[in-house]
Amino acid sequence: MVDLERANSAALIAQRRLWDALETIRDGFAVFDNDFRLVAANRAWLDFFRGEVAITPGVTYDALLKLVALHAMADLGGDDPLDWHHKMAARVRCNPIEDCILTLRDGRHIRLLDRWGDDGDLVCLAQDITATIQREAELEQARITAEAANRAKSAFLANMSHEIRTPMNGVVGMAELLCETHLDEEQRLFADTIKSSGEALLTIINDVLDFSKIEADRLRLYPEPFDLERCLHEIMILLQPAARDKGLKLLIDYDLFMPTRFIADVGRMRQIITNLLGNAVKFTDSGHVLARVVGYECADTYEVHVSIEDTGIGIPDDMIDHVFGEFNQVESSSNRKFEGTGLGLAITRQLVELMEGTIWVDSNLGAGSCFGFKLALPVAEPKPDLIQPTRQVSLNCALVVDDLLVNRVILERQLQTFGIDVRLCRSGAEAMEVISSGQCFDLILADHTMPEMNGLMLTEKLREAGVTAPILLLSSDIDAIDEQGHAGFSGLLQKPILRSELLGKLQDLSCAPDDPNTAGLIIEPAPQAEPEIEPQARKMRVLAAEDNRTNQLVFRKMVKDCDIELVFANNGREAVDLWQSFQPDLIFMDISMPEMDGCEAARAIRSAETGTGHRVSICALTAHAMDGDSVGILAAGMDHYLTKPLKKNAICERIREDCPAIATPVHPEVNED
DSSP states (O other), X not given: OHHHHHHHHHHHHHHHHHHHHHHHSSSEEEEEOTTSBEEXXXXXXXXXXXXXXXXXXXXXXXXXXXXXXXXTOBOOTTOOHHHHHHHHHHHTTSSSOOOEEEEBTTSOEEEEEEEEOTTSOEEEEEEEOHHHHHHHHHHHHHHHHHHHHHHHHHHHHHHHHHHHHHHHHHHHHHHHHHHTXXXXXXXXXXXXXXXXXXXXHHHHHHHHHHHHHHHTTOOOOOOEEEEHHHHHXXXXXXXXXXXXXXXXXXXXXXXXXXXXXXXXOHHHHHHHHHHHHHHHHHTOSSSEEEEEEEEEEOSSSEEEEEEEEEOSOOOOGGXXXXXXXXXXXXXXXXXXXXXXXXXXXXHHHHXXXXXXXXXXXXEETTTEEEEEEEEEEOBSSOOOOOSSOSSOOOOOEEEEEOSOHHHHHHHHHHHHTTTOEEEEESSHHHHHHHHHTTOOOSEEEXXXXXXXXXXXXXXXXXXXXXXXXXXXXXXXXXXXXXXXXXXXXXXXXXXXXXXXXXXXXXXXXXXXXXXXXXXXXOOOOOOOOOOOOOTTOBOEEEEEEOOOHHHHHHHHHHTTXXXXXXXXXXXXXXXXXXXXXXXXXXEEEESSOSSSOHHHHHHHHHHHHTTTSOOOEEEEEEOOOSTTHHHHHHHTTOSEEEESSOOHHHHHHHHHHHOOTTBOOSSOOOOOO
């Protein structure tokens, strides 16, 4: 009996301690039996009903729900009180029971967490989550505010870009035209300075805009098929003038067993490669810059590794990571003379990472650097079979003459791929010694720019020595060679050499007749007869919609050499009217114009063309440069897209491509004596 009393006392003490503990928590706690009758509840749970009714043990869960519904003690979410009551009663009969949140009359938010116990009891927990809800609301408002600010910033950047590019179109365009006039040395210096300074300013604007888009997570990728090797080649051509001024060699080593066409955002790929190559040229005063491309095939993609090697100033070990930071350049006495925003490599890194790739750098101070990146790219073509070309290469042995070892090695690898034995010489004098020893070659490749004896001088000496083998001259400045005539060589290859062009030359030379009289002649396709012009042929009609008078003047001067009929419209509405009366063959449409902008005008023209079977070519001219602008412009019905400041070559090329067959040639042939 004593033991039973002692056990009951201990149980009561344990029960009291448990409830004392439950009373200390801020959450409401209650227990209902399997008949849904209240067994016990702490004060926090009972306070919910204070002021309405006194809750005692034995009250049913259903009665409490009716009380809440009839007295509107909580927000019913628009439900009828009876419907809400039935919905909540059905809720607790499920297993598991779904959590729900009630909003009380006083604005508090209560989360109901109900669970079935092992003995059939219903255990209820009511958490006050008002502070959490308020915090979430504050965060949501902060998100909305931040997005609004981001949209405002994007709009500001777009407008800033437009406002800057519009006058810059006049500055750079006029400077470009001025450089084509007869100027004395000092005047040409002034004009070149204006043009280069304007282009430098545009580069800075583009860097800031790109970085802002990346920072705001607004930069999007638009993958499409492109030729990686040709992309490299074109970028090298653009950088040739700057490299030539420094005496640098620009080289490409593209793995001959790799495909050339991949799928990626070609604009961003060009930007990445241009940034890395441009930096290499910028920080290299002598030697060479080499772009090396290797890779291997994976399951559905090709892992492409692109590295840019230079012989420039290099980077100290403790500054390697610093170069990829925003607004950073490696500060040292050797590179403070170089200008720039310091954003190029930061943008490059983020673009590579956006493409799910990686980028790295290796460098030795004073000995050069190697920047590289790798990307997994889908292949856009079947794997090329370069070992067995469609036209057989029958040449057996070749002599390569180049003063730069890297270039000699690249050419040797390319030629050996086609089964050609290669002899390498590092100078014209060494080549003459090899020829004098009696060795014969089916082909000679000579670099144009070499010390002591350049490629032209070597060609002349070889012809004087009776060498009849075809000679290919390799040059980064073909125009300069053309001014001096054929000079005895059999063909030209633009450096860096595009392997498809090298293959084409080898195939042409393999098929050429073995006739000494053809030695020294450049192999060119037979001229095609010009199409006869009909008697009623007219000039091409071009409509330019541009509201800025300065830009109208720039445009007119840019196309002055084109034999066209040019008419201007001052806004989109005039453009639509002139399209109907003037019937142009091509429309250049500025985007930002008063009364009716370019997109509205383009849509109006496309709508009017419906059912006529005629579609005029429309090329957008815009100073906007934000992400997505081109998508909206093309969606408005325009066919092409040019960004200001406009380039004369781009404008003239567009006119030339859209010139109809019934019109006279845009650039009529001029007979030269």
